[in-house]
Amino acid sequence: MDSDLVTRAQEGDQQSFTALAHDAWGRLYQLALRILRDEDMAEEAAEEALVTIWRKLPSLREPSRFEAWSYRLLVNTCASVARRRGRQRREISGDMGRPPSAPDAFDAVIDRDELERGFRRLSVDQRAVLVLHHYLDMPVETVADVLGVPVGTVKSRVYRALAQMRIALDVDRQPRPTAYREASR
Amino acid sequence: MTNDQALDSAVRALLREPAVTRTGGLHRALARVGTTPQRRRRWWPFAVTNTGPRARGVSMASAVKFVVAAVIVALFGGFLLAGVLTAPPGDEMAPATTNDTILPGVTLNVEEVEPGVFRVIDDGERDIAKANNTGIVAGHDGGIWLLRPQHFFRLGSEAHEWPVRKLGVPDFEVAPDGTVWAMSGGHLYSVGRGSDDWTRTKGPAGGFSGQFEGSAFWVTSDGTVWATWEGVVGYLGADGWQPVGERPKRPHSQFHDLFVSDRGDIWAFTGDLEHLVDGAWRTYGSPDGGWSVGKAAGADGTFWGTGRWDFVRFDGTEWTTFAWPDWVPDGRGTTDPLRAARDGSIWVGTPGHRYPGSVCSGVGHFDGMSWSRYLPDLCVEAMDITADGVAWVLASRDDTDDSLPRHVYVITPEAVAATE
Numbered sequence A: 001m002d003s004d005l006v007t008r009a010q011e012g013d014q015q016s017f018t019a020l021a022h023d024a025w026g027r028l029y030q031l032a033l034r035i036l037r038d039e040d041m042a043e044e045a046a047e048e049a050l051v052t053i054w055r056k057l058p059s060l061r062e063p064s065r066f067e068a069w070s071y072r073l074l075v076n077t078c079a080s081v082a083r084r085r086g087r088q089r090r091e092i093s094g095d096m097g098r099p100p101s102a103p104d105a106f107d108a109v110i111d112r113d114e115l116e117r118g119f120r121r122l123s124v125d126q127r128a129v130l131v132l133h134h135y136l137d138m139p140v141e142t143v144a145d146v147l148g149v150p151v152g153t154v155k156s157r158v159y160r161a162l163a164q165m166r167i168a169l170d171v172d173r174q175p176r177p178t179a180y181r182e183a184s185r
Numbered sequence B: 001m002t003n004d005q006a007l008d009s010a011v012r013a014l015l016r017e018p019a020v021t022r023t024g025g026l027h028r029a030l031a032r033v034g035t036t037p038q039r040r041r042r043w044w045p046f047a048v049t050n051t052g053p054r055a056r057g058v059s060m061a062s063a064v065k066f067v068v069a070a071v072i073v074a075l076f077g078g079f080l081l082a083g084v085l086t087a088p089p090g091d092e093m094a095p096a097t098t099n100d101t102i103l104p105g106v107t108l109n110v111e112e113v114e115p116g117v118f119r120v121i122d123d124g125e126r127d128i129a130k131a132n133n134t135g136i137v138a139g140h141d142g143g144i145w146l147l148r149p150q151h152f153f154r155l156g157s158e159a160h161e162w163p164v165r166k167l168g169v170p171d172f173e174v175a176p177d178g179t180v181w182a183m184s185g186g187h188l189y190s191v192g193r194g195s196d197d198w199t200r201t202k203g204p205a206g207g208f209s210g211q212f213e214g215s216a217f218w219v220t221s222d223g224t225v226w227a228t229w230e231g232v233v234g235y236l237g238a239d240g241w242q243p244v245g246e247r248p249k250r251p252h253s254q255f256h257d258l259f260v261s262d263r264g265d266i267w268a269f270t271g272d273l274e275h276l277v278d279g280a281w282r283t284y285g286s287p288d289g290g291w292s293v294g295k296a297a298g299a300d301g302t303f304w305g306t307g308r309w310d311f312v313r314f315d316g317t318e319w320t321t322f323a324w325p326d327w328v329p330d331g332r333g334t335t336d337p338l339r340a341a342r343d344g345s346i347w348v349g350t351p352g353h354r355y356p357g358s359v360c361s362g363v364g365h366f367d368g369m370s371w372s373r374y375l376p377d378l379c380v381e382a383m384d385i386t387a388d389g390v391a392w393v394l395a396s397r398d399d400t401d402d403s404l405p406r407h408v409y410v411i412t413p414e415a416v417a418a419t420e
Helices: A003-010 A014-036 A039-059 A063-084 A103-107 A112-120 A124-135 A140-147 A151-173 A178-184 B003-015 B024-033 B045-086 B413-419
Strands: B096-099 B107-114 B117-122 B135-138 B144-147 B151-154 B171-174 B180-184 B187-191 B216-219 B225-229 B232-237 B240-246 B257-260 B266-269 B273-277 B280-284 B291-297 B303-307 B310-314 B319-323 B338-340 B346-349 B363-366 B371-374 B379-385 B391-396 B407-411
Touching (some): A003 A014, A003 A039, A003 A063, A014 A063, A014 B024, A039 B024, A112 A151, A112 B003, A124 A140, A124 B003, B135 B171, B135 B391, B144 B171, B225 B257, B303 B338, B338 B379, B346 B379
Parallel strands (some): B291 B338
Antiparallel strands (some): B171 B180, B180 B187, B216 B225, B225 B232, B232 B240, B310 B319, B363 B371
């Protein structure tokens, strides 16, 4: 990312911001898509994030940190869009403290749709840490820096997110009683 | 592999599934930025009370104007466009089929929308008219290449379709041997004929990551791949990247655009125009109002650039300024793309709503003396010119609405001859 472009955009130069936006759009959209799992919502979130970036750009003190700063704004925007669309996570039942499933339960190939459903049940904050850590390959220290939270919080979110997904996968694999299916519609 | 590792790997794979990048939101965001004030640092609390209401007033006024303009465009623009674009091309008349006239060796089903200007229906294999095309390139292999969200393909032949990398819509060029070169996120990829495997290009020796990380690239008609990285312009030779011009380290040293003429003239942009002459960079400032998005380099080495009020030609020693015709709207970014034809003439597209202040005004052709205008109500998304002077245009009625089809139009030299 060119710090000079950022500096000029901070001074209100829309042409520089247009160049920045073209450069950043792919990353923002792809990140939002992986967090929100919905193309329309991802586009909305990336669009909102770009406008917010423009509005708040003068407050960015270190232009070299533009990329990390833009990711933080994007994650916040994803949370807003998810709230607005009323698609916040549904709480799932399960004891978060229980030990992992027996080995044979996971020997089978993990079904992609089950995985997708499990991921969608996570909160936006949990999804964000997984996406930054697993998709962008950011170390947890960098994820903490991007999100503005302690390293311990990131580690705990990653742990809880994976644990929650494991429970969701287990729940998916259990035969559901008729009453549950009807109630969940 | 433990259960934890299996889940970890599965999540990693899920998150790394390729996905196409939509761009409608980018254009909407940039349009909104044009009417959105930045939030300045407020060092003195009284300034807040003085500027706050005024700022809100301006914002509200802009919003009201925007809504009124949108209503007018919706009422009258739609009315006018309806007659031009939604009417059938001719009562029960089947689209004309052309062969070897527009694209050698390729049969295209087309309909004539203006004398000498055609809309492509299909190429015998694929529906072109209704597809969500996002890019068009006149390849150095003589073919016309289209980019869709999932793949590239060559019109008429090459039934093989190349999948696109996961990082969305790249810039792409096609070398004479049919190799497709694409840049996405600063990385440079290539895929050869008959292969599905994209190769990520290695960076210059001594580079930080080992992979190429640059900002612009260009393929000349002899197939040489040129690119910029860290203030350097160079080409890809048999022994890797060969730098030919390094800009002295100073602010704004990063290149954003690169143009290389067939005779070896190198133009690059850092915000200012840079011209590489005898291994040294010459820097030129911008015209009044600043450079716009549209820039081009002619095969003869001439540089063309657009500014806020006019557009300029620079042959390395002398600047010539031309006025825009009345139908080109004022404002930055209102002419893009800009393409130079081999005969020295210039083609401009008006991008429409995706840039602040712009209006969909079609395509213009300037021969150095006079302008001709085609497809006057359309927003131009992409355009390229073949070696024999045929303009291939990707255009839609509204470039911020991804649900509308982006049609491929062909403006033939016959159309140009008839209007000039």
